[in-house]
Amino acid sequence: MATATHIDAHAHDDHDHEHHETFITKYIFSLDHKTIAKQFLITGIIWAIIGAGFSAIFRLQLGFPEADLSWLRPLLGKWIQPEGSLDPQFYLALVTMHGTIMVFFVLTAGLSGTFSNFLIPLQIGARDMASGFMNMLSYWFFFLSSVIMFISLFLETGPASGGWVVYPPLSALPQAMDGSGLGMTLWLVAIVFFIVSSLLGGINYITTIINLRTKGMTFSRLPLTIWSFFLTAVIGVLSFPVLFAAALLLVMDRSFGTSFYLSEIYIGGEALPNVGGSPILYQHLFWFLGHPEVYIVLLPALGITSEIIATNSRKPIFGYKAMIISMLGITVLSFVVWAHHMFVSGLSPFLGSIFMFLTLIIAIPSAVKVFNYLTTLWRGNIVFTPAMLFSIGLVSVFISGGITGIFLGNSAIDIQLHDTYFVVAHFHLVMGAASSFGLLAGVYHWFPKMFGRMLDRKLGYIHFWFTFIGIYAVFFPMHYIGIAGFPRRYYSFTNFDAFSGFTDLNAFISVAAILTFFGQFIFLFNFFYSIFRGKKAPLNPWKSNTLEWTTPRVAGHGNWPGEIPTVYRWPYDYSKPGAEEDFIPQTVPFSETMDSNLPHENDMIAIEKEESASEIVVDGAKGH
């Protein structure tokens, strides 16, 4: 039995010998986790352009409600009404699709899909994912889902437009609005495929991390990136199936005459036949996914930040174990706070206070993480690479957005601010901007490993400052608009006298949002130009300790040409007193760093020797 498992764990060792790659197996139906990661990244980037582009269009409407938009007619066609204004139905579709695309396609698939795939095998020392085939399927299900969602954008009745949460009855009744017709059906189909993709990916990530760590890579030596991907995958595997159940029931209600979510509805004075269901049931099922989804989006960004901040502060991460425990805490708590999205749904105030209490507890692990980032930065020899700037930017927006989370977690305040722009500002900072910063930081940091070339540093700085200032210029004023009572998702506010004093502020936000959107093209140029023309990257450009930097500049399928390296220490030995250099990679045994070892690490030397001796015996016995 033991030998059988041994073979399993190393079954991937001979990957790089057996391949006879054609263009199709290398770039399209690839089993290599690195290629799949790039596929996720580039698909995610395309979606990000579409999703952010949508926000630029609806910000035009919100900032300049009287403007003549007929110059957009070549792009939007009949969605621009004859008199030159944006079609109100299409405005709702834009808002819905912006949310759907950004949350699922960019920050879930684009972030987890890219970095879990890319970094898990490289950082734990594995040849590939546990099942390369399932990994490939995961991407192609995502691709299929993307195609369906993309097609829905071009329907005559428009894509889904009931908000990204697609609450019934609006989403369940095709006659309710244009966007609840075929667009909504395609939305549901796309999401079902998306869930399948996420499940295939998540199971693979978890299994790979448990089973395929290289020799010496204990859980307490895993980089924090891997811990965050691990917990993200756990959250995804447990929460997406509930959305799956909710979506299936919604499909039944829409197309097969059941009434799981519908009851006592009149349309145009006519009673609908549906009785006995409850739209609140959908809200419970949806938010049981919806809230953990926030952490699916956020945790990978926090993991990436931990790694980048430690590397570029040239200091060990402060509170390695505290980081892990707080991520575990966030993971567990994320499942028991969903009803804080439902304080105004008629939820019992007593239940509301329980969910409020649980919600506010999340502030503790979040604050632990923030303080650990700050204390890691404290008195470090900070190297301001673009990745580092984005990571510090993440910490900044995470604090700004997190503090308003404490407001909103209180049901008394939330009832006042529910569905206003205050909420929009809050989650865009703490989840949208923070995760996007994590994604961008990750791309800047691991681009050399992905493509073997460097991104241009100066363009990176320009991109960062543009984005960082832009994000605050967009979302900081939005808090005031929210406190003033502006409800989200409204097409226009020109009919309300109370809001006339905020026209300038809305225009300012719109200008900032559109400029920030165009600022991202600096990054796009840098990204695609550097893939082909960038400066060739050195093997370890950031002087980092983790295993991915021990691979060749452009690693083939199988990652390491020879044996997989053995790990002897944790990944955060930066600026260790007594060491020759300011970093000691994980592959350096304690026996080679006598000057910098701590007393208990000297004890490890004997164990190292014993291990390598027994290794030889085992190898000899098996006749290697």
Place this chain on the structure above:
Amino acid sequence: MATTATVGNKSLWAGGVAPLKASYGKLMMWFFLLSDAFTFSGLLIAYAFIRWSAPAYKGNPDDFVFSTEYWPIPEKVYDAFPGVHGQEWPLVFVGLMTFILILSSVTMVLAVEAGQRMDKKGVVKWMLWTIIGGIAFLSCQAWEWAHFISGSGVATIGDVFLNGRWVEDYEIMGAGLSFNQYGPPAFAALFFFITGFHGFHVFSGVVINIITFFNAANGMYEKRGHYEMIEKVGLYWHFVDLVWVFVFTFFYLI
């Protein structure tokens, strides 16, 4: 520091080996099942949510008649048995179905056990029995659905929405997704959806069982040196069985 644990004592968690000696395939199956359990939990919670927000029957159980006004008593709905007419055998048939499914789990255990002994003939034999059990369960379910759909006894009178307009005092016989003779519309809709979703799982299980049966019979696993595939399929089969226990409890007992 963080690195002191586990390395010295050659722990299974030290890396380089699979912890708990579980192969990645088995782990993946476990995590898939965990995920699937959450799907079923979502559905059963939806059932409970709707079931307990619907009005309950308050009178004496002996005087119970079907009505769209309140949730029916399960024993009064599921009291038929193939070939038996005019008699009430409450829950006997579903009891038989459950027994068949549990028996097929037993034969699956025997197949796994035979696989661990590398006994090809045993694996083939017990897999075959498991497949027969699965097909028998599905056949029973098909009969139960057919009976449920066609209905029995006295029709229930209620207002229904038919072909785009309301029909008052319609004689409802049997069950569909929009209305049924036994109780509120959601009663049949939930029954069809959740037992159907479970039935689909059983059906997938039977298909997978058939594939592994042929692979075992052709000696593929013997050549491979282990019968782990049977263990993985077994995990799935036991899970489907376990879910049935919950579905059974929700629909037939409470």
